[in-house]
Each structure stands twice: as C-alpha cells, then as structure tokens.
Amino acid sequence: MSWSGARRVLLGVAALAAAIGGTTTAADAAPSSLFAKVVVVGVPGLTWSDVQASPELTALVDQAHVGSISVKTAGPHTCPIDGWLTISAGTRAWGNVPGQPCGELPAMTAGKVDNWQTYVDRQAEHHTGAPIGRLGQTGYPICGFGPGAAIALAKTDGSVANWQPTFDPSRLAKPDCGDAIVDAGAMPLREGRPEARKKVADLVAQARAAGGWVLLVGISQEVLNAHKQTLVAMQLPPDNGPRWLTSDSTRRPGLIQLTDITATILKGRTPATVDPAGEATASPLDGSEIHFTGDLHTDASAVIADRLGANQRYEQPRPMLFFVALTIVGAEVLAMIWFLVRRSPASRRVAVFTLLVQGGFYIAVFLAQATVWWRWPAPGFSLYAVTIGISVLSAILAQVLLKKYAYFGLALAAYLLLLVDGVLGTPMQLGSMFADGPVIGGRFYGFGNSTFPALALGALVTAGWAAHRLLDRSKLQAAVAVLVIGGAAIIVDGTPGWGTDFGGILALTPAVLLMAWLTWRGSLSLRALITVGVLGVVAVTAVAFLDYLRPADQRTHFGTFFARVLDGDVDDVFIRKLQMAVMFFHGPTGWAMLIAVLLCVFATVFPDRVPSQAYRDFYRSSPMVRPTLLALSVCGIVGMLLNDAGVAVPAIMAGFAVPILVAHLLAKDGTEDLEAGTLPTVEVR
Structure with missing residues (x-):
C-alpha cells in the first residue's frame, strides 16, 4: 500500500474515532452568513443573578443561544485588565499584580495604551507567555469602543487603531468595522447596578441593529476577592431557535471560556504575533470557535434557574x-x-x-x-x-x-x-x-x-x-x-x-x-x-x-x-x-x-x-x-x-x-x- 493509500485509511480510522468519541459536528455551528459581523459586548462582573433581576436582560434569554463563560486567566484572580488582555492574546494572560485590588484600566495616550510594556513583561513571568497584542496585530478590520476594547485591540507595541472611547452604533455599519469589541463597563458592586443592567440591554439592542450577531459576555470578576462563578454568555440572534452555547475547548453544552472569544473573532483566519525582529510567527490559540448545540430552550425562567444551579455545581x-x-x-x-x-x-x-x-x-x-x-x-x-x-x-x-x-x-x-x-x-x-x-x-x-x-x-x-x-x-x-x-x-x-x-x-x-x-x-x-x-x-x-x-x-x-x-x-x-x-x-x-x-x-x-x-x-x-x-x-x-x-x-x-x-x-x-x-x-x- 502506498503512503497516500495508508493515509486515507488512517484518516478513515481517525474519523471513525471522532464519531465514536462524540465530538460536536459542524452541523451544530452557526452558519457562515451570520459571521459577516461579530460584535462582542464585554461586561466585567455580569452574572446570571443580574439577568434574573433585570426584565430587560431576562427578555434576551429566549432570543439567544445562552451559556456560561469561564473567565479564568493566568493570574490567581481575574480582574478586568486580565480579561481584556486574555482576549487580546487568545491565551490566558494576566495584568493585575497578585494580591493587589483590581485597579482602573490603563488610559490611552497618543494612540497607545499606557504602560503597555509593563504588561508585556508580566507575561514572561508566567508559563503561558501570553502573546498579548495578537488580536490587534492581525490587521483585520476590527473596531473598538471603550477602554477595555483598546486593550483587547492593541498591537504588540501597545498602539491602537480604529478605536473610540465611547460606543457609537453608527460606526458598526462602516467598512472599517468588520467586527467590533465593546467595553460596556464593569457592573457596579452596589449602587447603580439596576441602571447598569438596563444600559447593557440597551447597548445590545443598538448593536443588533448592525446585523450579524452580538456576543454578550462577562469577561472578569468585579473585584479581586469576588466570589468566583461562571458569568453570562449570550449570542443574539439565535440561529435555528435558541439553544446552548459551547465550543470544542469545553465540549460542554452551555459552557464556553474566555479564550474562545478570540478564536471566534478570528474565525478561521491565521492568528499571528510579531516578534521583536518584525517577523510574523504562528502561535496556537487556546480557545475554539463558539457555536451552539443541544435542544431548544423556550422558558427564560427555567434557563436562568439552570444557569444559577450550574454555578452551584461549579462552586x-x-x-x-x-x-x-x-x-x-x-x-x-x-x-x-x-x-x-x-x-x-x-x-x-x-x-x-x-x-x-x-x-x-x-x-x-x-x-x-x-x-x-x-x-x-x-x-x-x-x-x-x-x-x-x-x-x-x-x-x-x-x-x-x-x-x-x-x-x-x-x-x-x-x-x-x-x-x-x-x-x-x-x-x-x-x-x-x-x-x-x-x-x-x-x-x-x-x-x-x-x-x-x-x-x-x-x-x-x-x-x-x-x-x-x-x-x-x-x-x-x-x-x-x-x-x-x-x-x-x-x-x-x-x-x-x-x-x-x-x-x-x-x-x-x-x-x-x-x-x-x-x-x-x-x-x-x-x-x-x-x-x-x-x-x-x-x-x-x-x-x-x-x-x-x-x-x-x-x-x-x-x-x-x-x-x-x-x-x-x-x-x-x-x-x-x-x-x-x-x-x-x-x-x-x-x-x-x-x-x-x-x-x-x-x-x-x-x-x-x-x-x-x-x-x-x-x-x-x-x-x-x-x-x-x-x-x-x-x-x-x-x-x-x-x-x-x-x-x-x-x-x-x-x-x-x-x-x-x-x-x-x-x-x-x-x-x-x-x-x-x-x-x-x-x-x-
């Protein structure tokens, strides 16, 4: 038997093994037509309890594929800076100093993220060596809104293009905004939380008008010592009826992880980083493209109860x-x-x-x-x-x-x-x-x-x-x-x-x-x-x-x-x-x-x-x-x-x-x- 014949046999065996192993099929994935635009709305600290307490967010449940998102990053805790840097790298990253409170996100000065090199150096202290700047370095038309989006879209030198400090829905329809990342702001710990929930729901409604689909996700805990739990993940609108989000990185219905966001935005594009010499080098992503699976869900209250129960199961x-x-x-x-x-x-x-x-x-x-x-x-x-x-x-x-x-x-x-x-x-x-x-x-x-x-x-x-x-x-x-x-x-x-x-x-x-x-x-x-x-x-x-x-x-x-x-x-x-x-x-x-x-x-x-x-x-x-x-x-x-x-x-x-x-x-x-x-x-x- 020739090598090509042997390879065909081995590929057949591998395909049979995949079928027996029960891997998720491509039929479960959202159709490519919906991938014309991906608008990621990131909300640090958005929990399923927030969805339960908000009529506006509850109304979104039956209009979305839903799930929970694991926001574990490279550090011992996930502060907002850690979450946005992880999206930037497609690999678990860290930005907050262990043991210190979650600080404010760095500001922008002259088109660059302040103290960017500090975050670059910090990745070398962890075994993941996260290549922060990967998402911004791709050169694809992704626009950003808000300070967190600036971090996610910064290039390897910390410079940011195609970014605005506040959300502007009119920009989403422009050619230079193929995909978008929106920082909706962290959920307040006490006062102002109901208003923040309504703001998130309104922002999702505006983003949906641009076509494609919106991915609403919690991207970090609110504070350093927050009670850890999986956060909210919704994809709107749902294709073929509302179902459960998943990815090949978790293989669990109703569960994705933070690094899946980067893989979904890149969706088949070749990720790359740039070394100090300026040469592009391939680097594997930790996450996988987000898709949906499982049976239809049509009862928002039952879905929310299921997600709250899942948090108990994990915690x-x-x-x-x-x-x-x-x-x-x-x-x-x-x-x-x-x-x-x-x-x-x-x-x-x-x-x-x-x-x-x-x-x-x-x-x-x-x-x-x-x-x-x-x-x-x-x-x-x-x-x-x-x-x-x-x-x-x-x-x-x-x-x-x-x-x-x-x-x-x-x-x-x-x-x-x-x-x-x-x-x-x-x-x-x-x-x-x-x-x-x-x-x-x-x-x-x-x-x-x-x-x-x-x-x-x-x-x-x-x-x-x-x-x-x-x-x-x-x-x-x-x-x-x-x-x-x-x-x-x-x-x-x-x-x-x-x-x-x-x-x-x-x-x-x-x-x-x-x-x-x-x-x-x-x-x-x-x-x-x-x-x-x-x-x-x-x-x-x-x-x-x-x-x-x-x-x-x-x-x-x-x-x-x-x-x-x-x-x-x-x-x-x-x-x-x-x-x-x-x-x-x-x-x-x-x-x-x-x-x-x-x-x-x-x-x-x-x-x-x-x-x-x-x-x-x-x-x-x-x-x-x-x-x-x-x-x-x-x-x-x-x-x-x-x-x-x-x-x-x-x-x-x-x-x-x-x-x-x-x-x-x-x-x-x-x-x-x-x-x-x-x-x-x-x-x-």
Missing part, C-alpha cells in the same frame, strides 16, 4: 471536599485510637469500616453527580451529605457482598464506574470534587489529574485479582487478563472524546505492560524492561498520530501536542508542566505527600523491611501481589514525573490504596485471631 465541590475529607479522616483517627487502646472485636470492626469508607469516597465523589445535588435545597450541604452517604453505603455493600475481599469490591466498582463515565463522555467529572471545573479553569472534558489515579488503581487492582484467579490454570491466560482489563482502562482513558488523557496513558501503559510481563514470566530482565518502555511509547504515539490526522479544529490535545512536536514547539509545554508540578513543594503539604509516596514505594520494593507481619504475609500470599504493587508504584511515579499535577497523582492513588489495604489486613488479622482464640500483638522493629 461547591472544592469547599465541600475539605469538609468531607475532614469528616472521613476524623472518623478514621478516632476509630484507630479506639482500636489501639481496646483491641476489641468491636473496635476492630469499626476501624476496618471507617477505612473502607475512605475507599468508598473514591466512588462517591463521582457517583454523587447522578443525584443532581445542585438542584436541591442548600446545595453545599446536599453535596456533603450525598458524598458521605454514598461513601458509607459503598463500604457497607462491599463488606456485605464480598466480606474479606471488600477492598477488591471498592477497586472494581471505581474501575467500572469510570469506564462507563469515560465512554459516556465523562458526565460525572464536571462538578465533581476531583475536577478543577470551570471556575478554576482546569480540564473541561475527559479525565483530569485527580480522576486518573482512581481509574488507574481500580484497573490495576482488578487486573491483579483476575490474574490471581487464573494463574493456577495458565500464566498466559492470567497475563492476557491483565492486558484486557488494563487495556480497557488505557483505551477509555486515552481515546479522544472519552478520557482524552494524554498524561494518563503515558503512566498507565507501562504499568499494565509491566504487570502483564511479570505475570507471564515472573521476573524482569533489562531487555524486557526496554521492550515494555518501547511498546508504551509506540502505543501513545499511535494515539497522538491518529488524532493529529484529524482537521486542526477537531483535534484534542493529543493531536495538538503531536503537531507541536513536528513543529519543534514543545519547550513551553514541558516548562509549564514542570512549573505546575514544582508548585506543590512551595508548602509543607507537597513534601508530606512526597514522603508518603516514597514510603509506599519502599514498602513495595522492600516488603521484608516493613514492620508489619500482616503486610509481609500478605505480600507472600499470592504471586500476583508483587506485580500489582510494582505496577501501582510505576504508574504513580511515571504519573508524577510526566503530569503537571506532579506528586498529587501518586498521592491520590495512595489515598485510595492504603486505607483499603490496611482494612483488609486488619480484617484478615482479626479473623485469624478469632480462629486462634487470641488477640494480636504489635511487632515493632
């Missing part, structure tokens, strides 16, 4: 994670103290149960989304109660159904749950405690760095258990079982449109191959180790290459990364990941996690030095214990080195594995003591 998980963790760990500590003091059968059972509840948490954190808790009264408390309840129920079911193998039941449940979630497009990730979510601006789709460890542990423990059951029959069958079970997790985790987790398959693939080899051969030679590594690299490269063959606007970060490798433009990716991984060691928590992870790896590699007879007996109880624990260690260490979450990856795995293993050892030890008629002694070395 509550992280605060509640602390209280859930405090409750579970507190119960474990009290139960273990009681057990160490009393050594009674009752105290042992309580200690075992609380440890299993922590294992159940790794199921509850995802399954809680099925309860739609954000629509309940007191959403924060509802999430807390639901998560604790499912954790406890999971522990009860595991003990009742599997008894001494309860630890395996929890791992299996997490494995199956996340496989199903991945195939369905990860609906249980958005709004879970293990997802960064739109407010934090992390992963919008697929498996994140917190979800992957739960899937990896579930897959490896399940594979180890299956191999244990088959090992007496055939080592080859046992190894195949490892490959099938682990391979399913790799496929779901890595497939674009499902898990879409590049770093995850980099860590899980060698771990599964290592476990399969040890299951089959029992030992590992240098040649086998090299083979495992090469096969892992080949598998990951193949997935990235197939994704790369798809059109650029349909690629996930697999294909995007492959393209950047071909272009020799990956240095900043590795620098960004390294910087984010190192951030964990700015405080004692990161170092504590690292020490805990290293102790777990030590116990895996040197089991005879662990001061626990129960653990040493367990290590020798089955030929599959060693391969499973080694695979877990390899997955955790590789994940730590190759993911921007760093030490958090193996720490989350340990947080799942250690409690259920200790619960198993305690329960097993208690059973043996009862059979012998004695209580155990603690061995200290």
Whole structure:
C-alpha cells in the first residue's frame, strides 16, 4: 500500500474515532452568513443573578443561544485588565499584580495604551507567555469602543487603531468595522447596578441593529476577592431557535471560556504575533470557535434557574471536599485510637469500616453527580451529605457482598464506574470534587489529574485479582487478563472524546505492560524492561498520530501536542508542566505527600523491611501481589514525573490504596485471631 493509500485509511480510522468519541459536528455551528459581523459586548462582573433581576436582560434569554463563560486567566484572580488582555492574546494572560485590588484600566495616550510594556513583561513571568497584542496585530478590520476594547485591540507595541472611547452604533455599519469589541463597563458592586443592567440591554439592542450577531459576555470578576462563578454568555440572534452555547475547548453544552472569544473573532483566519525582529510567527490559540448545540430552550425562567444551579455545581465541590475529607479522616483517627487502646472485636470492626469508607469516597465523589445535588435545597450541604452517604453505603455493600475481599469490591466498582463515565463522555467529572471545573479553569472534558489515579488503581487492582484467579490454570491466560482489563482502562482513558488523557496513558501503559510481563514470566530482565518502555511509547504515539490526522479544529490535545512536536514547539509545554508540578513543594503539604509516596514505594520494593507481619504475609500470599504493587508504584511515579499535577497523582492513588489495604489486613488479622482464640500483638522493629 502506498503512503497516500495508508493515509486515507488512517484518516478513515481517525474519523471513525471522532464519531465514536462524540465530538460536536459542524452541523451544530452557526452558519457562515451570520459571521459577516461579530460584535462582542464585554461586561466585567455580569452574572446570571443580574439577568434574573433585570426584565430587560431576562427578555434576551429566549432570543439567544445562552451559556456560561469561564473567565479564568493566568493570574490567581481575574480582574478586568486580565480579561481584556486574555482576549487580546487568545491565551490566558494576566495584568493585575497578585494580591493587589483590581485597579482602573490603563488610559490611552497618543494612540497607545499606557504602560503597555509593563504588561508585556508580566507575561514572561508566567508559563503561558501570553502573546498579548495578537488580536490587534492581525490587521483585520476590527473596531473598538471603550477602554477595555483598546486593550483587547492593541498591537504588540501597545498602539491602537480604529478605536473610540465611547460606543457609537453608527460606526458598526462602516467598512472599517468588520467586527467590533465593546467595553460596556464593569457592573457596579452596589449602587447603580439596576441602571447598569438596563444600559447593557440597551447597548445590545443598538448593536443588533448592525446585523450579524452580538456576543454578550462577562469577561472578569468585579473585584479581586469576588466570589468566583461562571458569568453570562449570550449570542443574539439565535440561529435555528435558541439553544446552548459551547465550543470544542469545553465540549460542554452551555459552557464556553474566555479564550474562545478570540478564536471566534478570528474565525478561521491565521492568528499571528510579531516578534521583536518584525517577523510574523504562528502561535496556537487556546480557545475554539463558539457555536451552539443541544435542544431548544423556550422558558427564560427555567434557563436562568439552570444557569444559577450550574454555578452551584461549579462552586461547591472544592469547599465541600475539605469538609468531607475532614469528616472521613476524623472518623478514621478516632476509630484507630479506639482500636489501639481496646483491641476489641468491636473496635476492630469499626476501624476496618471507617477505612473502607475512605475507599468508598473514591466512588462517591463521582457517583454523587447522578443525584443532581445542585438542584436541591442548600446545595453545599446536599453535596456533603450525598458524598458521605454514598461513601458509607459503598463500604457497607462491599463488606456485605464480598466480606474479606471488600477492598477488591471498592477497586472494581471505581474501575467500572469510570469506564462507563469515560465512554459516556465523562458526565460525572464536571462538578465533581476531583475536577478543577470551570471556575478554576482546569480540564473541561475527559479525565483530569485527580480522576486518573482512581481509574488507574481500580484497573490495576482488578487486573491483579483476575490474574490471581487464573494463574493456577495458565500464566498466559492470567497475563492476557491483565492486558484486557488494563487495556480497557488505557483505551477509555486515552481515546479522544472519552478520557482524552494524554498524561494518563503515558503512566498507565507501562504499568499494565509491566504487570502483564511479570505475570507471564515472573521476573524482569533489562531487555524486557526496554521492550515494555518501547511498546508504551509506540502505543501513545499511535494515539497522538491518529488524532493529529484529524482537521486542526477537531483535534484534542493529543493531536495538538503531536503537531507541536513536528513543529519543534514543545519547550513551553514541558516548562509549564514542570512549573505546575514544582508548585506543590512551595508548602509543607507537597513534601508530606512526597514522603508518603516514597514510603509506599519502599514498602513495595522492600516488603521484608516493613514492620508489619500482616503486610509481609500478605505480600507472600499470592504471586500476583508483587506485580500489582510494582505496577501501582510505576504508574504513580511515571504519573508524577510526566503530569503537571506532579506528586498529587501518586498521592491520590495512595489515598485510595492504603486505607483499603490496611482494612483488609486488619480484617484478615482479626479473623485469624478469632480462629486462634487470641488477640494480636504489635511487632515493632
């Protein structure tokens, strides 16, 4: 077969993968006729509560495609200057000094933004290195109104053309105003807010008269310490009836992000920046073109309630994670103290149960989304109660159904749950405690760095258990079982449109191959180790290459990364990941996690030095214990080195594995003591 024939075959495979992955089709996008003009009306601090409180804004809901917009930028907070600079760059930028209040936007002097070079220099302090000035440098006829628009449309030297300090609707019809950006002014914090809402609605009405469509968006929080939430996004008029805004950067109906605005304005034009030598250089955009998807919405009050509920879904998980963790760990500590003091059968059972509840948490954190808790009264408390309840129920079911193998039941449940979630497009990730979510601006789709460890542990423990059951029959069958079970997790985790987790398959693939080899051969030679590594690299490269063959606007970060490798433009990716991984060691928590992870790896590699007879007996109880624990260690260490979450990856795995293993050892030890008629002694070395 010729290369052209092979390429056609590979393109067909890639297209099939895209269809299976459920990517949004071009049929959902707004027709090109509406792209004759895009008028972006940016309003810092415009919330869905404002829409609810304003009859004028409420009236726009059924006349628009609607959604929420994530305004996370490069800095820790999003002030108006950060939002406008991000639109300028098409990449997360920052302008406000961390820890200082949101200041006034810079003024214009002699056709240039004041102190522009200060903002240029500030981008170099962040790993994104945002190319501010990109939108203005394109040379396309975009006109601006208001101080924020001047920042968005400034060129790389800070100069601004085709700009006016106040909005003039008559300018929109002129040839030099192909698209437009309007700064409608920040929403007042207290007095004057109702008037500001009406002003925004009136401005939208004037902009609509120019033809094309108007994109009304919140572009930042009002003040530095504002309660974070996703803001308003509306596109007027709607095409084919009012539906939900989305983009390929979020792949979530009703959700876009700030960088999508730049991609939408450029809409197929080649973005460029200009280096100091004056040569144009291509630079990828972080966002994607905004379009619409989903069913019609015709009830403004229901839409607003849905958006307010979505904000609860995005805001509550992280605060509640602390209280859930405090409750579970507190119960474990009290139960273990009681057990160490009393050594009674009752105290042992309580200690075992609380440890299993922590294992159940790794199921509850995802399954809680099925309860739609954000629509309940007191959403924060509802999430807390639901998560604790499912954790406890999971522990009860595991003990009742599997008894001494309860630890395996929890791992299996997490494995199956996340496989199903991945195939369905990860609906249980958005709004879970293990997802960064739109407010934090992390992963919008697929498996994140917190979800992957739960899937990896579930897959490896399940594979180890299956191999244990088959090992007496055939080592080859046992190894195949490892490959099938682990391979399913790799496929779901890595497939674009499902898990879409590049770093995850980099860590899980060698771990599964290592476990399969040890299951089959029992030992590992240098040649086998090299083979495992090469096969892992080949598998990951193949997935990235197939994704790369798809059109650029349909690629996930697999294909995007492959393209950047071909272009020799990956240095900043590795620098960004390294910087984010190192951030964990700015405080004692990161170092504590690292020490805990290293102790777990030590116990895996040197089991005879662990001061626990129960653990040493367990290590020798089955030929599959060693391969499973080694695979877990390899997955955790590789994940730590190759993911921007760093030490958090193996720490989350340990947080799942250690409690259920200790619960198993305690329960097993208690059973043996009862059979012998004695209580155990603690061995200290």
